[in-house]
Amino acid sequence: MGEVKAIKGADWKLEIGGLTELMGEKEGPALLFDRIQDYPPGFRILTNVFRTQKRAALSLRLDPNLSGIDLLNGWRMKLRTFKPVPVSVVEGGPLFENSMSDGEIDLERFPAPIWHEMDGGRYLGTGCCVITRDPESGRVNVGTYRCMIQGKNKVSVKVNKGKGGRIAMEKYHQAGQPCPVAISLGQEPSLFLASMSPLSPEINEYEYAGWLQGAPFPVVPGPLTGLPLPATAEIVLEGEIPPLESKDLPKEGPFGEWYGYFADTTVGEVPLMVVKKVYYRNDPIILGVPPLKPPNHYVSVPLGAAALWDQLEQAGIPDVKGVWGFVYSAQTGPFTVIAIRQRYAGHSKQALLVASGARAGAYGGKFMVVVDDDVDITNPYDVIWAMSTRCNVREGVDLVKGVWTSPAEPAIPPASRSPRGYTMDRVLIDACRPYQWLDEFPQVNVFPKEYKRDLEKKWKL
């Protein structure tokens, strides 16, 4: 299918990251790196898997011909069919073809790249799945949190406050106990997509991955922790996160983040995992998903917009025709656009207010824009045109202060950075034609599509 290109002999120091960025910009094939400098053949890294809408659609088990808002809506409709598929517990598996224990462990035996020029270290975990279990409910959580090598047998796990893995870890630590943890560094796309999605806590990511791939997800109990490990994983680290004091926690970052900046460097804040066991298949493949400067997104459709679209509907906002983000991660991010068919005065403002506080729209937000549904919200030019021409600034722009945000937000002033939490203000922009005089608003200066199609035919253009 020409969707994967093999690259032999690249340097882990910068070339793997540079080539990933370059081919991401071109929306080219996925890259499979082998014979990486300083490493034996077979220790491979796969990047840009979800970079095109076609490959994203294939991974979501949707029609690969879908694109833009149709792809997003296809995903939204598919989500409505979600039914958890129980895991199948298996014994052993290819994951255990090789292993290392305690003193033998050297994480640099795996080709962890320096993904971006100013990264503070080697990030082994980018497209990874961090597995924990809540000590009270017994519920298993799988989440994607970046992991930087911090020593032969140590990685920092940057699980931010409020995330599923963090809540489980804090419960162990409050009881003075280490938190058992396992990290898969390469696995089925279905599990990665589950792991990076903001699922509600009662949904088990393995059962979600089973639904997505149409078959029970095979798991094997971790020999050390008993945590369910993906039996088909390429590499798994097993160990614990001890309850350390801040002075014993390492420097983490900087790291090239999804906002497009080196941000979020901390000392003494990011939990540290002690790796006690490593299992890996012969010729393992690490899934590399480094964040890149937008629009070079690691998944080429803002999946979080499907959740926000649903949340707007659940809040009773009628006639939402689409939701999109231009600078996004798992959520729609700091530039979110909503399209509505206006039904009453105040409809557009209501959509803005709900979206900027809804779970899927709040985190990491900044500019929230609402437009009429004749605007193509996947096209930044069309959105800017609507904002420039339809927004009546004094009526249409509002400021909301102090909403939940990500520590990776670059515009938080240094003096306001604190492990106590992060907020950012919101600008709500109503770029809909004013409902009260909709009929009098100037008509758009463009021929109908059908007429232009006829012209093309007639004049053989």
Ligand SMILES: Cc1cc2nc3c(=O)[nH]c(=O)nc-3n(C[C@H](O)[C@H](O)[C@H](O)COP(=O)(O)O)c2cc1C
């Ligand atoms: C490539 C990638 C890297 C991510 N890195 C982090 C990270 O370092 N820390 C974090 O808290 N969330 C990170 N996220 C977002 C989480 O994976 C996402 O919020 C997920 O829903 C967390 O799951 P949880 O709610 O079960 O904790 C990342 C997502 C992706 C796709």
